[in-house]
Structure formats: C-alpha cells, structure tokens
Amino acid sequence: MNMKDRGIFEKFESLISEKGLSAEKAFILAEKMQIDFFTRIRMLRKLYNLSLAEAKKIAIISKEHARDSYRDVNEIMEDYHSNLIKTLESCLKTESI
Secondary structure (H helix, E strand, O other): OOHHHHHHHHHHHHHHHHHOOOHHHHHHHHHHOOOOHHHHHHHHHHHOOOOHHHHHHHHHHHHHHHHHHHHHHHHHHHHHHHHHHHHHHHHHHHHHO
16 A cells, blocks of 8 residues: 555544444545545455455445436426426416406
C-alpha cells in the first residue's frame, strides 16, 4: 500500500469507527472525493475485509442507488412542475370567468 492510499484508508477507518459508515456509503463518499475506482475497491477490501467479488458488488449496488436517487429527484421535479401547471391553468380559468 502506498502512502496516498494509507492516508485515504485512515480517514475512512475513523469514519467507520466513529460513524458506523457502511461499505456502500464509504464507496459513494470516496467517489464524491474523486478517489479513483481501483483505490475505492482496495479500500473496501481492506477496511471491510471483503473479497474482490464482494467489493465489486458494493460498487455496482452503489451505482444503482445513485441512479435511483437521481431518478427520484427528477420524478419529484416533474410532479412539482405538473402540479404547478395545473394550478396556474386553474387560476387562469377562474380569472377569465
């Protein structure tokens, strides 16, 4: 393990012990910190004692959850805009009568 990895792993080790950070959340946080994919996989394997297959599974699950969250936000915004348009149309109809 190189010095860069050691520093990253130490930061996450403290988050795991202090906050109970799950492997999935650690992977997502590391991605947001722009830590490369292979370092994130090594981190999961070392800190959570995972096999390569288990670490890859966490990576896939994390991506799916991120996509779902993004999709959820878009659906919420679409509903908001749809309701806003309906309300405005209703107000315009009431004003014209």
